[in-house]
Amino acid sequence: MQGDLQxxxxxxxxxxxxxxVGVVWHGNYVKYLEDAREEFGRQWGLSYxxxxxxxxxxxxxxxxxxxxxxxxxxxxLKVVCRYHxxxxxxxxxxxxxxDALDGTLIATAETVQLFTTKDGVFEPSAPAFFQEWKRKMxxxxxxx
Amino acid sequence: MDREELIQKxxxxxxxxxxxxxxVITPDADIKETLELDSLSLVDLVALxxxxxxxxxxxxxxxxxxxxxxxxxxxxxxxx
Numbered sequence: 182m183q184g185d186l187q188x189x190x191x192x193x194x195x196x197x198x199x200x201x202v203g204v205v206w207h208g209n210y211v212k213y214l215e216d217a218r219e220e221f222g223r224q225w226g227l228s229y230x231x232x233x234x235x236x237x238x239x240x241x242x243x244x245x246x247x248x249x250x251x252x253x254x255x256x257x258l259k260v261v262c263r264y265h266x267x268x269x270x271x272x273x274x275x276x277x278x279x280d281a282l283d284g285t286l287i288a289t290a291e292t293v294q295l296f297t298t299k300d301g302v303f304e305p306s307a308p309a310f311f312q313e314w315k316r317k318m319x320x321x322x323x324x325x
Numbered sequence: 326m327d328r329e330e331l332i333q334k335x336x337x338x339x340x341x342x343x344x345x346x347x348x349v350i351t352p353d354a355d356i357k358e359t360l361e362l363d364s365l366s367l368v369d370l371v372a373l374x375x376x377x378x379x380x381x382x383x384x385x386x387x388x389x390x391x392x393x394x395x396x397x398x399x400x401x402x403x404x405x
Contacts, residue, residue, distance in 0.1 A: 268369065269372025
């Protein structure tokens, strides 16, 4: 099952997301990634609501985005979010943002989320709900 | 496994994971400073101990494990 752990969303670039040059302002890609990650959570049983109901939050600790091309208003984008198996108490995802019509690559990204309790205390050990999710998803404990 | 073997095994695993010379790992040294840990690498440290030694580490307890000697004690007490 692990090889299929990905989700995708379609995003149509809104005028308000572009900058004076007419391309998507780079900060808006963070929201596109979040959209795809939220969809992943809904599809694969790891939604923010479920994480919260399990007693934890999963804030983003690290993020990298590489921009290969610009996107423009009204363009349809396909944002794919893939779970990257990793050791311990962290959620790692890889992303691609591409033109939904011709597949042209626009950006790639990676995020790492760690866990805190709902009191804001950092949790370095994988919470039970997350271990159970990884068991269900048959996720190997890979580096990363 | 006796205590010396356990210490050697922990030190070897840490040196490999964090790409450091084992000679910098001394019992009284501060773990975070020696391994230059941030939150992400602390997760890796905990995962290493849990996976290699079968010890479940509680986040609340990890705050009290500041030196390598404390880490050896923590693991030894839970692997007996």
